[in-house]
Amino acid sequence: MSFLEIFFIGIGLSMDAFAVSICKGLSTRKLQLKHALICGGYFGFFQGFMPLIGYLLGVQLKSKIESIDHWIAFILLALIGINMIKESFEDEESCHTEFSPKVMIPLAIATSIDALAVGVTFAFLDVHIVSAICIIAITTFIISMIGVKIGHVFGTKYKSKAELAGGIILICMGIKILVEHLHIFG
Template identity: 65%
Template sequence: MGLIELFILAVGLSMDAFAVSICKGLSLRKVTFKECGKVGLYFGGFQGGMPLIGFILGVQFKDYITSIDHWIAFILLSFIGINMIRESMEKDEDCGIVDLTEAAVGEEEINQLGFKNMVMLAIATSIDALAVGVTFAFLQVEIIPAVSFIAIVTFILSGIGVKIGNVFGTKYKSKAEFAGGAILILMGIKILLEHLGFFPFS
């Protein structure tokens, strides 16, 4: 898997985190580099860690299913992508944000970026990356550079998402999830077609 392919995959994977980051930005009155960095670290860290776990698990079975590894990669990426597209079409544009009294706003903002809240969201948005890590094992991807790249891309896009949400609201949330799903499906199709010999020069 080349650098361009890895970048496209990283962008696709990070779209869930990007969408949730937009919601986080919407829930905050003021967004600084600190808030952007904090959200980016949570999402980027988990988005990079989950593929590593998936890779370790996938290596255990790689030798037994080499003949169908590309089909597994195609099925996993397509399933993840379809699920992301389905979620993008659900009517959840309010992100669960509720009106608060002025006295409660400060405490609510703390809770929004609190450890428990952020860890739960980071895990939820990176489960897909766990499955992608399994495909990395089948495709013999150099895992450390790959997960580092994914973590950095997610960190940057999540930080940007917080700012976008704070400024523009949820305008781009569904579009991001839809685009991410489409990217993962296309990557799965490309991997399968390469295995079947349709891209002999890739």
């Protein structure tokens, strides 16, 4: 996969963290740089760490399911994308005003579960995992910091749109992987 493809996957994966960051910014009365750094740090770390775990699991399974790996990648990305699109139409959840590890770690884990599944697909696609997790982590870090600021300034106006966009990006990447492996257009 190219840098650009991994970057787009990183953007898609970061949309859940972006949505939660908007919520965190909305709940903050006096926004400080540390709030954005905390969100960016937690979400960026877990979005980078979870694909590594998924990749290590995928490497263990690769030889057993190599003939259908493109279907697995497509199905996982499509399911994650569909779930994100579905969540974009659901009611807004309440925002926690705390930035403590007790609050941030569960949020970071919850928003990065999708990245675990993407990590599995990376093993099937022979992605250079160190580059991929760095791109995803940095992308999520920056997008989460921006989300805190947007949430503080604009509120939840963009939260559902971010989840919708992220879902569409992941579905498109899944379709691209499937089309390339099935040699449909080339």
